[in-house]
Amino acid sequence: MDTAWKMIKDIVSNLTAVLIGVLGLGIVAALVFGGTPLGLDVIGNITNLVSSLANGGVVGLLVLAVLMSLVK
Helix, strand or coil: CHHHHHHHHHHHHHHHHHHHHHHHHHHHHHHHHCCCHHHCCHHHHHHHHHHHHHHCCHHHHHHHHHHHHHHC
16 A cells, blocks of 8 residues: 555655646747747736635745645
């Protein structure tokens, strides 16, 4: 059972690393080419997320702390 959990943890960790890389690529592409590459507004989505967390007060701060712990 421990092997299965380790394998799931590795898969989630690798998927997270890939998604963070794609996020970075989307930000750079939006800055270099302007507009929305592939129809995705990466910078706008990040701005909306930060705005909604800021408006959430303490709950937004807790959600941000949880998200940061998941990324690390």
